[in-house]
């Protein structure tokens with residue numbers, strides 16, 4: 001067994017721990033995975049925040065089968081195929097008012113790089129080529145490529161990889177447990193954290209800054225919600241100074257908060273929206289960057305036979321991914337999954353806050369069908385307690401995700417009340433037994 005597992009260098013994994021005690025999924029259906037030792041494990045995390053329609057969804061499976069037999073691949077550059085256009089239209093139809101174009105990628109990380117490049121090139125196309133600086137946020141996660149880790153704010157994702165991009169600043173994060181702990185939904189305190197942007201702008205001059213990128217709700221660093229009024233302030237400040245606002249909606253897109261996008265949920269319209277994951281239910285890799293007409297149209301100048309944006313991927317909008325995306329969006333609509341997330345949000349909120357008072361629980365946060373339980377770290381051994389909870393939950397039949405000492409939950413949007421009860425009963429048992 002040990003030899004069998006040696007070649008695969010697993011991503012974001014404690015490889016040696018894993019290979020000494022592997023956890024293998026060999027099947028899936030709806031809300032559950034099947035393990036190699038024949039157990040059902042409830043998916044409390046929609047895979048990696050992506051399988052919003054649940055697993056092995058029949059319509060999605062069928063669409064992939066059909067597409068593979070019809071058109072497997074078409075060149076992405078200078079040639080089209082109908083489904084990519086159809087999917088782009090569907091996406092802009094469901095996106096907040098003002099988003100009118102979609103650029104396809106293959107992952108969240110690629111969508112981030114694409115959005116940052118479009119932002120810088122947009123200013124240049126308008127004769128403001130000096131606007132190259134980027135602003136991200138502490139504890140932000142924007143994937144793993146160089147642009148993304150430069151604007152991102154997770155220390156371990158940055159410290160091992162050299163100098164990163166020049167000209168990047170970071171806003172402070174919005175995690176204020178001293179004043180907001182155990183808030184149900186959006187926290188009251190912290191909107192003024194957006195004002196740090198004014199200081200960054202004053203330091204460098206607004207004419208040097210291309211874009212600000214934030215997750216409207218930070219997922220990967222433990223579900224850090226935007227305080228009331230915070231996103232509105234960011235929007236007002238960026239607008240005032242001609243700076244683009246990019247929302248990284250890789251997690252919050254496609255119904256996680258009940259709306260198609262968090263931009264709609266919070267009523268704040270950015271200039272670009274970064275997506276991936278739920279776009280294809282996580283089944284075939286695909287991402288997309290949505291932009292306003294103003295951004296797109298700024299490139300549509302010059303001779304018509306020339307390429308306007310020197311960017312793209314071999315697999316941008318490829319037929320298999322496009323067919324999967326179309327089927328996924330249909331399933332979301334036909335099954336009313338975003339409405340299900342909205343309808344269950346209060347039940348989910350009460351259920352997760354029912355864990356308050358259990359050993360080591362120092363904060364609980366929630367919104368839509370997303371939640372986090374923050375644990376007191378073991379002195380001198382940060383992350384160990386939550387990782388133990390992850391291992392114990394897996395044994396108890398529940399997949400959770402941990403980041404630092406925070407447990408994050410984001411089930412498929414097909415979940416029902418009985419399954420929410422099952423999820424939190426299992427998790428409560430795990431927490432009670434933790435050292």
Ligand SMILES: Cc1ncc(COP(=O)(O)O)c(C=O)c1O
Nearest residue numbers: 107108109141142143248250251
């Ligand atoms: C907000 C955000 N941006 C970007 C990414 C990167 O996506 P991918 O892993 O598909 O490259 C993630 C992944 O979790 C994410 O949560």
